[in-house]
Amino acid sequence: MQTRxxxxxxxxxxARLVRKAVDAGYRVWSVWDPVRRDAAEHGDVARYSEEVLTADLTDESALRALVVRAAREHRIAHVMYLGGGAGLRPVLEEAHKLGISANPPQAHRLLGDRAALRELLHSHGRLSVRFRRVERRAELPGxxxxxxxxxxxxGSLARDVDRRPVLVPGPGALEAWAGRTPGPYLVEEFLAGPQYTVSTLSVDGMHQVVGITATTTGGPPHFVAMEHVHPAPLGERESAEIRSAVCALLDLAGFEQGPADTTVVLTGTGPRILSSRPGFSRGGIPLLLRLARGIDLEAAFFRTLTPGGRLPHTDAVRTAAVGFFPLPSGRLTAVTGLDEIRALAHVHAVYFPFRPGDFVPGATDGASVHGFVVVDGADAGETAERLAAVRRLLRAEVEPAP
Structure with missing residues (x-):
């Protein structure tokens, strides 16, 4: 197949990714599923795209046919699916058959699937984590x-269920969890230690660690992120160990091209991989990289696809942080302080999705956070002080759920 x-x-x-691809010199055709993407963003995607092709990502055969037809008709050279979900596997498989995928589909499965990741690292002594996959509840204690x-x-490996891993402290909690969760199951040793998010960009199999971000969580059972700080306050040895671990993982998975987001725990015996996901970092980390290092990772990625495109390397000159707003579950009755927060010069983004009268759910993962703020400062100390001051400005009254 001839491509351009x-x-x-x-x-x-x-929409911002389409715009950045166009800014880098690409002509973009976009595949849109109105069920899986916010309709409000459709207009912006259409503005920058040559054409928007509507598809149902749950209809695998139709999606495969659309990818092949669009690739041949428009002489597509690059297929990009930087998210996840139902359509990822068929899109990557068809692109691979056509010779226009950035990575083999197997690389995405090995990185994105927690059980496959554990299997992959099992024979790598330095990074292996004790685990076992079992089919039945009766096998869990063993x-x-x-x-x-x-x-x-x-965690459960069953389809169409909540597959988020949780920490269980003892036999009683395990029995209660298994009683409401179908199998098969993945059981892993608990990795104790500080947590870091590693942003990488790979070009032709060469992996560049763009930055390491320290992540503070709210603890068990779901370890929801409460704060990201970039750059992470690490010594040279710890930083080198984390970088080596992540690059080794990407090599083992056969990941060749594009961004990846890997979560690492620095245990008492060295770094261990908690999870990994092809694609850009979430939770505001791309903005932290831009504020602290002056690098737009998303724009840099599209530039690496051009002939002679090079990996970015910049040193951090400031410190930036994302702080999430931890609210109790219940009915929001009043909220003040948002305008004051937005007016501060060192505040670069504010997200608060609730209005008085809305129900605030319990935070159980990164998708259910109660809003966040992004600040920067000259160093880690100043950034921490500014973040604490901003959090004090937000005054939210929540009526507890019955």
């Missing part, structure tokens, strides 16, 4: 013993 190097097919793109005993991390 400046033509790209993007599946479920955010799997816990093999994984080092309580506390232990467990």
């Amino acid at each position: 190097p400046d033509r790209m097919l993007m599946v479920l793109p955010r 799997a816990v013993a093999e994984s080092g005993g309580h506390p232990v991390v467990v």
Whole structure:
């Protein structure tokens, strides 16, 4: 199939990514699923795209046919699916058959699937984590013993269920969790230590660690992120160990091209991989990289696809942080302080999705956070002080749920 190097097919793109691809010199055709993407963003995606192709990402055969037809008709050279979900596998498989995928589909499965990731690292002594996959509830106690005993991390591998891993402190909690969660199950040893998010960009199999961000969580059972700080306050040795671990993972997975987001725990015996996901970092980390290092990772990625495109490397000159707003679950009755926060010069983004009268759900993962603010400062101390001051400005009254 003849292709044009400046033509790209993007599946479920955010409007800003389409714009940055166009700014880098590409002509973009976008695949849009109105069920899976906010309709308010459709106009912006259409503005920057050559054409928007509507698809149902749950209809695998139709999606495969659309990818092949669009690629051949428009002589597409690059297929980009930087998200996840139902359509990822068929899109990547068809692109691979056509010779226009950035990575083999297997690389995305190995990185994005927690059980596959554990299997991949099992033979890598430096990065291996004790785990066991079991089919039935009755096998769980034995799997816990093999994984080092309580506390232990467990998750369901069943389809169409909540697959978020949780920490269970003891046999009673395990029995209660398994009683409401179908199998099969993945049981892993609990990795204790500070947590870091590693942003990488790979070009032709060369992996550049663009930055390491320290992540503070709210603790068990879901370890929801409460704060990201970039650059992470690490010594040279710890930083080198984390970089080496992440690059080794990407090599093992056969990941060749594009951004990836890897979460690492620095345990007492060295770094261990908690999870990994092809694509750009979430939770405001791309903005932290721009504020602290002056690098737009998303724009840099599209530039690396051009002939002679080079990996970015910049040193951090400031410190930036994302602070999430931890609200109790219940009915929001009043909120003040948002305008004061937005008026501060060192505040670069504010997100608060609730209005008085809305129900605030419990935060159980990164998708259910109660809003956040992004600040920067000359160093880690100043940034921490500014973040604490901003959090004090937000005054939210929540009536507890019955």
